[in-house]
Amino acid sequence: MFFPSSLLVLAAAASVQAAIYDITVGSSNGTLAFSPEAIAANVGDQVVFHFQQKNHTATQSSFAAPCSPMEGGFDSGFNFVPANQTDNFPTYTITVNDTKPIWVFCDQAANTAASHCGAGMVFAVNCGADGSANSFTNFKASALAIGQQLKASASAAGTPSATVPLDASLTTAAYGTATIPAAPSESVVTVTVTVEASTWTTVYSSYPGSPAATPASLAGNVHVVQVGNNGTLAYDPPFVVAQPRDIVQFVFHQKNHTATQSSFAAPCLPFMAADGTPGADSGFMPVADNSTDFPSWNITVNDTNPLWFYCKQKKPDGTSHCGAGMVFAVNPVQSSARNFTAFQTLAATLNGTNATGAVSPSGSGVPAPSTTGAAASVGVNLALGLGAVLTVFATML
Ligand SMILES: *[C@@H]1O[C@H](CO)[C@@H](O)[C@H](O)[C@H]1NC(C)=O
Ligand SMILES: *[C@@H]1O[C@H](CO)[C@@H](O)[C@H](O)[C@H]1NC(C)=O
Ligand SMILES: *[C@@H]1O[C@H](CO)[C@@H](O)[C@H](O)[C@H]1NC(C)=O
Ligand SMILES: *[C@@H]1O[C@H](CO)[C@@H](O)[C@H](O)[C@H]1NC(C)=O
Ligand SMILES: *[C@@H]1O[C@H](CO)[C@@H](O)[C@H](O)[C@H]1NC(C)=O
Ligand SMILES: *[C@@H]1O[C@H](CO)[C@@H](O)[C@H](O)[C@H]1NC(C)=O
Ligand SMILES: *[C@@H]1O[C@H](CO)[C@@H](O)[C@H](O)[C@H]1NC(C)=O
Ligand SMILES: *[C@@H]1O[C@H](CO)[C@@H](O)[C@H](O)[C@H]1NC(C)=O
Ligand SMILES: *[C@@H]1O[C@H](CO)[C@@H](O)[C@H](O)[C@H]1NC(C)=O
Ligand SMILES: *[C@@H]1O[C@H](CO)[C@@H](O)[C@H](O)[C@H]1NC(C)=O
Ligand SMILES: *[C@@H]1O[C@H](CO)[C@@H](O)[C@H](O)[C@H]1NC(C)=O
Ligand SMILES: *[C@@H]1O[C@H](CO)[C@@H](O)[C@H](O)[C@H]1NC(C)=O
Numbered sequence: 150m151f152f153p154s155s156l157l158v159l160a161a162a163a164s165v166q167a168a169i170y171d172i173t174v175g176s177s178n179g180t181l182a183f184s185p186e187a188i189a190a191n192v193g194d195q196v197v198f199h200f201q202q203k204n205h206t207a208t209q210s211s212f213a214a215p216c217s218p219m220e221g222g223f224d225s226g227f228n229f230v231p232a233n234q235t236d237n238f239p240t241y242t243i244t245v246n247d248t249k250p251i252w253v254f255c256d257q258a259a260n261t262a263a264s265h266c267g268a269g270m271v272f273a274v275n276c277g278a279d280g281s282a283n284s285f286t287n288f289k290a291s292a293l294a295i296g297q298q299l300k301a302s303a304s305a306a307g308t309p310s311a312t313v314p315l316d317a318s319l320t321t322a323a324y325g326t327a328t329i330p331a332a333p334s335e336s337v338v339t340v341t342v343t344v345e346a347s348t349w350t351t352v353y354s355s356y357p358g359s360p361a362a363t364p365a366s367l368a369g370n371v372h373v374v375q376v377g378n379n380g381t382l383a384y385d386p387p388f389v390v391a392q393p394r395d396i397v398q399f400v401f402h403q404k405n406h407t408a409t410q411s412s413f414a415a416p417c418l419p420f421m422a423a424d425g426t427p428g429a430d431s432g433f434m435p436v437a438d439n440s441t442d443f444p445s446w447n448i449t450v451n452d453t454n455p456l457w458f459y460c461k462q463k464k465p466d467g468t469s470h471c472g473a474g475m476v477f478a479v480n481p482v483q484s485s486a487r488n489f490t491a492f493q494t495l496a497a498t499l500n501g502t503n504a505t506g507a508v509s510p511s512g513s514g515v516p517a518p519s520t521t522g523a524a525a526s527v528g529v530n531l532a533l534g535l536g537a538v539l540t541v542f543a544t545m546l
Contacts, residue, residue, distance in 0.1 A: 167193040172272065174255070175201040175230075181265050183207075183253070183272035187285040190245045190274050198241045200228035205265065206256040207241055207272070212283050215292040216254055216266035220334075227257070250276045250283060254292065260299065267296020282351070294423040323415035325499040330486030332413070351393070359453040360392045360480060369394030369449070374477065376434070377402045382460070382470050384408075384477035388489045391450040391479050400445045401434035406460045406470065408446060408477065413487055416496040417459050417471035433462070448479075455480050457492060472500030 168191070173184045179202060190196065198207040209222030218224060225241035245251070251274040255265035271292045277283035322329050341350050342363050351362050372389040376399050389397060399408045410420040410428030420428030431446040450456070456479040460470035476496045481489045498504065 167191070167195065170194065170196045172196060172198050172207075173201060174198050174205045174207060174228075175203045177202055177235075179203055181255070181268045181270040183255075183270065186271070186289070187273045187276055192245055192247055194245045196243050196245065196274060198225060198243075200225075200230055200239045200241070202230045202232050202234065204229040204257055205270075207243075207253050208256040210252045210254050210266075210271075212250065212252055212288055212291075215252060215271055215288055216259065216264060216295050218256065219252075224256070245274060248275055250274065252276075252288060262296075262300045264296055264299055266292050267299050269293050269296070298423050322495065322499055323412070324418065325504060327495055327498045329414060329495060330491065332487055333482045333485035359482075360390050362393060362453060364394035365392050367394065369396055371396045371398055373398050373400060374408075375400050375402060376408060376460070377404050377406045377475075380404070382473045382475040384458075384475065387476075387493070388478040388481050393450055393452055395450045397448050397450065397479060398445050399431060399447070400443050401431075401436055402443055403436045403438055403440065404462070405433050405435040406462055406475075407431050407433055408448075408458050409461045411457045411459050411476075413455070413457055413492060413495070416457065416476060416492055417461075417469060417500040419461070420457070429458075430461075450479060453480055455482060455487070457481075459496060468502050469500050471496050472502065472504060473497070474501075 170188050170190060172188075175181070176184070183198075188196070204227055206227055207223075207225040209219045209224065210217055211219045211222075223243055228239045228241070230238060243251075253272040253274075255270040257263075257265040257270075259266070269289055269292055271289055273285050273288055276285045276288060279286055341348060344364050345367055347367065370392070372391055372395060374389065374397060375385040377383070378385055380403065384399075391397060408429075408431040410430065411418055412420050419430065422428070429448050434444050434446065436443060448456075458477040458479075460475040462470045464470070464473075474493050474497055476493050478489050478492060481487065481492065483489065
């Protein structure tokens with residue numbers, strides 16, 4: 150008799166008893182770890198956390214933000230166990246409701262150099278296999294990177310256990326004096342993508358109005374950006390909405406400009422990832438006045454996270470093209486306070502002629518406000534249109 154194979158699998162699953170997984174949190178010698186660190190569990194299985202010495206939690210987070218409580222997620226709260234207690238350890242139990250990954254961390258000493266999560270105290274149920282984007286190895290590495298960042302910030306501030314805000318929640322710029330808005334909250338979405346004859350699963354950060362994670366084609370679309378056209382200190386268009394695999398092609402015109410990756414909090418300084426990897430940089434692209442040959446430089450968009458860029462050229466008076474508003478963005482969240490205009494205004498505030506420490510404010514001065522040209526308007530409409538699609542993805546979380 151013929152049965153569809155999926156029915157056979159369901160029947161087999163139903164006959165299996167729900168399992169109980171015992172996880173040790175901490176240890177008698179003070180280890181900052183969950184043991185085991187990662188398990189695979191079926192729907193209906195239970196995970197029991199056994200809290201040992203010290204004062205730990207089992208708090209649900211997300212792949213994108215390993216050391217931050219997930220909104221609406223579970224949280225054991227703090228379980229203090231004195232060093233001389235040898236049994237009757239407190240427990241906390243969760244039930245596995247579906248096969249999606251569950252990410253967990255210890256919330257002790259959150260956002261300080263002593264963060265347990267930052268020391269790698271994380272745990273996962275049904276994470277991706279090693280080698281996949283959402284593997285346990287990648288999750289733990291990102292928790293450890295947060296720990297490094299917290300330690301670096303604390304030692305820079307000379308306050309070893311002070312509370313240090315992370316980039317996403319920074320309220321002051323990375324240099325100069327300016328208050329900046331918090332980053333819009335992201336949600337991590339796992340979707341199966343089919344493009345042409347290929348299908349794969351992708352995990353990405355989705356923001357309100359993010360473009361789809363689905364590439365337009367295997368080769369991607371090409372977004373051409375004119376740099377310094379007609380002697381302007383501007384990128385045209387000033388920002389683009391791009392999907393993964395799309396290419397942003399910068400075409401350099403007369404003068405001597407760059408397209409250099411930065412970050413929202415430090416708009417006119419080169420970007421560096423938490424692990425020390427530098428950001429993208431075209432380098433200087435000098436173009437003679439009489440030239441009709443315009444060099445290009447490309448970046449490939451890999452996800453839907455915002456990317457921020459500036460021109461690092463300085464003017465003879467010591468101020469910079471960046472401070473004059475020569476900045477660019479890929480996928481800025483236009484509906485949030487960290488929109489393109491906010492980024493450009495911050496660049497002018499921190500590096501413009503009026504910035505503290507800037508050289509005499511003679512000459513040019515205020516940056517021209519960005520003209521939302523045809524391409525940019527299309528981008529906004531695109532973002533709104535695809536937002537609806539993303540809402541559907543988000544409910545699959
Ligand atoms: C600490 O405890 C862990 C888990 O019980 C054990 O694997 C490790 O060997 C211990 N380390 C020391 C130094 O006792
Ligand atoms: C456990 O840690 C939390 C957070 O640091 C703290 O508020 C609480 O007082 C601690 N409990 C004990 C008994 O030390
Ligand atoms: C642990 O030590 C505290 C204070 O030193 C004492 O009050 C308590 O009774 C001890 N608990 C056990 C289980 O020995
Ligand atoms: C499973 O569902 C129950 C009931 O809705 C909920 O209390 C629990 O937190 C869920 N478990 C997880 C791991 O989200
Ligand atoms: C550049 O100048 C030319 C000639 O004045 C004009 O046709 C063109 O529209 C200008 N381009 C931009 C991007 O301003
Ligand atoms: C382009 O600008 C950089 C930095 O100001 C400078 O070092 C380089 O010599 C310039 N190139 C040309 C050809 O002017
Ligand atoms: C541009 O001008 C320079 C110097 O005036 C000259 O050497 C060069 O051949 C010119 N190039 C073109 C493409 O006309
Ligand atoms: C940038 O991409 C475009 C479109 O694929 C291509 O034509 C161009 O040669 C690329 N430029 C560079 C410098 O790779
Ligand atoms: C996208 O990924 C490729 C390959 O890993 C990398 O070379 C490129 O720099 C990435 N693009 C960005 C904008 O980070
Ligand atoms: C912007 O200002 C900061 C702080 O003064 C400085 O370190 C940086 O080099 C400036 N950026 C540019 C492109 O001039
Ligand atoms: C864009 O950012 C600016 C500055 O943060 C803010 O005043 C404005 O309301 C933002 N726009 C939107 C649509 O949120
Ligand atoms: C810069 O300072 C001058 C003089 O104080 C002022 O008139 C001008 O509005 C300022 N520009 C900006 C962009 O703040």
